[in-house]
Amino acid sequence: MNPPEFQDESDFPWGIGVFDAHCHPTDTMASIADIPRMKATTLTAMSTRGDDQDLVFQVASNLGNESGEGDEDAKQRILPCFGWHPWFSHQIIDDTTTSEDSQKSADEIKKAHYSTVLKPPPDDDFISSLPDPKPLSQLLSETRSRLERFPGSLVGEIGIDRAFRLPQPWTAEEHEIRDGGMTPGSREGRRLSPHQVRLEHQKAILEAQLRLAGELQRPVSVHSVQAHGGVIEVFKALWKGHERKIASRRERKRRGSHADAHAGSDEEDGDIQTSKKSNGAGADAGEHEAPAPGLPFPPRICMHSYSGPAETLKQFLHPSNPSDVYFSFSSVINFSHHSDKSVAVIKALPDDRVLIESDLHIAGQQMDDRLEEVTRQICAIRGWNLRQGVQQLADNWRRFVYGDALSNSL
Numbered sequence: 001m002n003p004p005e006f007q008d009e010s011d012f013p014w015g016i017g018v019f020d021a022h023c024h025p026t027d028t029m030a031s032i033a034d035i036p037r038m039k040a041t042t043l044t045a046m047s048t049r050g051d052d053q054d055l056v057f058q059v060a061s062n063l064g065n066e067s068g069e070g071d072e073d074a075k076q077r078i079l080p081c082f083g084w085h086p087w088f089s090h091q092i093i094d095d096t097t098t099s100e101d102s103q104k105s106a107d108e109i110k111k112a113h114y115s116t117v118l119k120p121p122p123d124d125d126f127i128s129s130l131p132d133p134k135p136l137s138q139l140l141s142e143t144r145s146r147l148e149r150f151p152g153s154l155v156g157e158i159g160i161d162r163a164f165r166l167p168q169p170w171t172a173e174e175h176e177i178r179d180g181g182m183t184p185g186s187r188e189g190r191r192l193s194p195h196q197v198r199l200e201h202q203k204a205i206l207e208a209q210l211r212l213a214g215e216l217q218r219p220v221s222v223h224s225v226q227a228h229g230g231v232i233e234v235f236k237a238l239w240k241g242h243e244r245k246i247a248s249r250r251e252r253k254r255r256g257s258h259a260d261a262h263a264g265s266d267e268e269d270g271d272i273q274t275s276k277k278s279n280g281a282g283a284d285a286g287e288h289e290a291p292a293p294g295l296p297f298p299p300r301i302c303m304h305s306y307s308g309p310a311e312t313l314k315q316f317l318h319p320s321n322p323s324d325v326y327f328s329f330s331s332v333i334n335f336s337h338h339s340d341k342s343v344a345v346i347k348a349l350p351d352d353r354v355l356i357e358s359d360l361h362i363a364g365q366q367m368d369d370r371l372e373e374v375t376r377q378i379c380a381i382r383g384w385n386l387r388q389g390v391q392q393l394a395d396n397w398r399r400f401v402y403g404d405a406l407s408n409s410l
């Protein structure tokens with residue numbers, strides 16, 4: 001990355017509370033035992049596929065607290081998230097819009113499904129290496145019941161990935177030497193096939209999970225690779241008709257002082273805005289109405305390991321958007337591949353929309369180290385001293401997870 005403009009050499013203030021907004025500790029189950037000894041306060045633990053839904057559920061049952069209440073968060077080491085990742089979206093068959101021909105055998109249905117959702121369509125051998133597709137209706141009902149068991153849980157990891165290609169099936173040899181400590185289902189270094197999941201299918205699976213999050217009013221964690229336009233399109237379709245009314249500059253002036261407290265970005269023409277609901281109790285109550293339960297979109301969205309350009313932020317942060325969008329950064333992804341772009345994005349964001357994540361597939365010391373590293377990087381880029389930065393990032397995570405009411409009381 002660029003040389004930091006400002007480097008705070010102080011000891012890292014873990015005591016303020018450090019929150020990992022996106023990680024996959026259940027991919028290495030042996031590392032779960034290290035979590036109680038970690039310095040980070042809470043890990044926002046994603047699920048992604050069939051193999052890890054129950055693991056996240058179990059780990060959260062053991063290490064979290066089911067109430068999900070904010071005042072318990074000192075004890076809550078794991079915040080569980082339930083969702084189906086775009087890398088596995090081909091395994092879901094959309095039975096909510098198409099009715100399957102009951103004449104077809106399970107095999108015929110499977111073949112037809114994978115030939116439709118994958119491009120180029122795979123041959124029979126490839127298809128036979130894939131699991132029988134899972135009906136979307138079943139995924140949604142299972143996810144709903146997990147979300148209901150953990151009232152504080154989130155929806156994630158969901159999204160769109162236009163760069164992803166399916167891995168080749170395991171060869172017997174590869175399978176023999178695979179690391180048995182890794183939770184099955186991920187790529188694990190296998191060669192890639194040419195097959196991609198069609199964008200329309202990925203969008204449908206994303207949209208269904210966003211609607212579920214909206215219905216239960218849960219925040220979501222979103223993966224987007226080369227797909228920011230597609231993701232925004234899905235959001236906008238769900239936001240349609242629910243846009244926030246934007247007070248004009250004149251109206252805000254008329255209302256007096258506290259509209260001005262959010263100055264610096266007081267145009268309604270798409271400038272990047274700071275949250276109208278941030279920074280302290282009661283800030284701007286009444287500017288927007290809190291979203292009611294049963295809306296088709298989530299109240300808050302985290303764009304995880306955000307890799308888009310700074311210009312695209314305006315679309316995510318437009319003040320009429322009825323979901324508040326946050327952006328989280330990891331040292332692995334954001335500062336090893338596209339550091340200049342990430343630096344520009346982190347500089348352009350409002351203070352109250354930045355989150356940190358490890359995005360690691362193993363818990364423990366490494367995860368703490370990543371969180372410290374990315375926090376120091378972000379503080380240097382934004383010119384925050386460490387204590388101020390750690391506090392801001394902790395406040396942001398609480399607001400992202402619990403919303404305004406609860407985060408203000410913490």
Ligand SMILES: [Zn+2]
Nearest residue numbers: 022046157359
């Ligand atoms: Zn992830």
